[in-house]
Amino acid sequence: MRGYIVRRVILLIPTMLIVTVVLFFVIRLMPGDVISLMALQHTQEQAGEMQLDENMIREMMGLNKPLHQQYFDWVSGIFLRGDFGTSLWTDRTLTEELIDRIPVTFELGLLTMIFMNVIGIPIGIYSAIRQDTWLDYVGRSFAILSLATPAFWLATMAIVYGSIYFNWSPEIEYIRFTENPIGNLKQLWFPAFLVGTAGTGGMMRFLRTIMLEVLRQDYVRTAWSKGLRERVIVIRHAMKNALIPLITMFAPQVGMLIGGSVIMEQIFALPGMGRYLLETITRRDYLLVSGTNLIYGGFAMLMILITDISYAWADPRIRYR
């Protein structure tokens, strides 16, 4: 087991290296007119203060250096000095911004994950143990619909119809958890619930398929013939084994949560990382965009690693290769 973990961590290094190369080329090889767009946007928005022309932007981004030098500077800045880049617009470094913003996105993601599992696991299991009853059909239809319904539409509908019929609208001002935990949860549970419901369908179907497979295993039949109660069979024998493959859903879920958080933070005006990414992209602050992307990528990579290791740990049949 330890050997497996060490090997996986070592394999991360080339992957991380390729991630930085991919990101570097995606962002630095932008067409030349993007720079002039940046300069144009800069003059429009910050007319009074320091003006940046195209050459100054090139210099600040280090675009006048040879390509390999640029890459080396960027990577060494991040990994040696922890310097993810400074905004061309506000003088704030990415690290400063992220310290403020990551907790918001993290909390939203955590709540979403709770909703996703609390809704998905019971329905998935119930659908399997009562296969082909009307409740199974209801559960499955819900799963299929949730796969097709975009969360941003649900949010829009909730805001529009909520304001028309119930005179309800989301808070505009963000309430910090440290200042007012209840107000903060009141504000965050709804977007988390929306992404959670929209994302739970895939998991529900996955769990139902696995559970059905497990329920047909010999040891479950043995348990039945021993005269055990259904509750014991389902919880102690079947569920224990059916929940293990669910671990593999963790990494894809995180990817979905991140996408969902970008959209929800925009709709509900939450000052998290996703909103920040959109802000920097809209401002064309590409130094920060590459840093933010790298953090997202590194985080997702870590989650994939955790998923694989916990799966290997939970299922002894898997060979650590």
Place this chain on the structure above:
Amino acid sequence: MSEQVTISVPTAEEEWKRRSGIVELLSRLLREKPLGTVGLVLVIILFASGILADVISPYGMNEFTLSDRLAAPSAKHWLGADNVGRDMLSRIIYGARISMIIGVSATALSTVVGTALGLTSGFIGGKTDLFLQRFVDAWLCFPGLVIYLTIMSIIGAGMLQVILVLGISGGIGGSRGARALAFWIKESVYVEAARALGASTGRVVFRHLLPNVMPMVIVSFSMGIGGVILAEASLSFLGFGIPPPQPSWGGMLSGQARRFMYEAPWMALWPGVALTLAVYGVNMFGDALRDLIDPRLRGGIGGMGAYGSSRAEKALKKLEARKARGR
């Protein structure tokens, strides 16, 4: 027809051709898969609206009558009108065209890219495979929407750009399933037999490998469209997909329109209903098609498909375990 007795043992291709007889497939769909049939009907409506938009929509896609601003649903505007007096129904119908074009072409591109990349990687194996897979791993680390947004902001909004970004990126993710399948098939008896008979690599790939991968390709194609339509809608919603006056369903829910939705809630309702029905239809049809064409593929995660077909991956894992024992 059904009484015919075949003497020759059917090859994989013949078997595939027999099963793919469109008429037979369709009749089985109608008989065995009620939800799939509903899906097919929705898909037909989507495609018909997309193709015939110019003929069936009551108004042009950007034709506006200022006096009808925010008009409620009526005989004149069945689904109401938006903040500049454009007919919602017409815009929904033209939106179907955008969703259809992007759904089909981005998925086609991603299927071609994914199959080519996966088969190359899996069939050549060795160092090439190791290198390509590190690249695929790295690409899959980026959460989809985040990297799409970044690339779209650099290359600019537009339909072609959306197709390229969603297609190529989806293909890189989808290549894992094709790779796993290639590994699996490479070890199978009939490929060994063909090799023993002295078949060239090209012959093995085109005569034996591709026909066997085809069912999965068709299935992943039909399963991919829904995800692509949703991804385009999300991008357009955030303002990085199809640029405004074009009636993209996602775009119709964002920007200027949001301020008027409280007065005219039908502006929020219909684009989402259309989106949900379209994705629901495509997914259901894809599901049914998968069950009919190749039931072995059942049990995937569905939706985004970034992690490939779980069955194929399982097969690959088994194979690797067997190899490990052999060593």
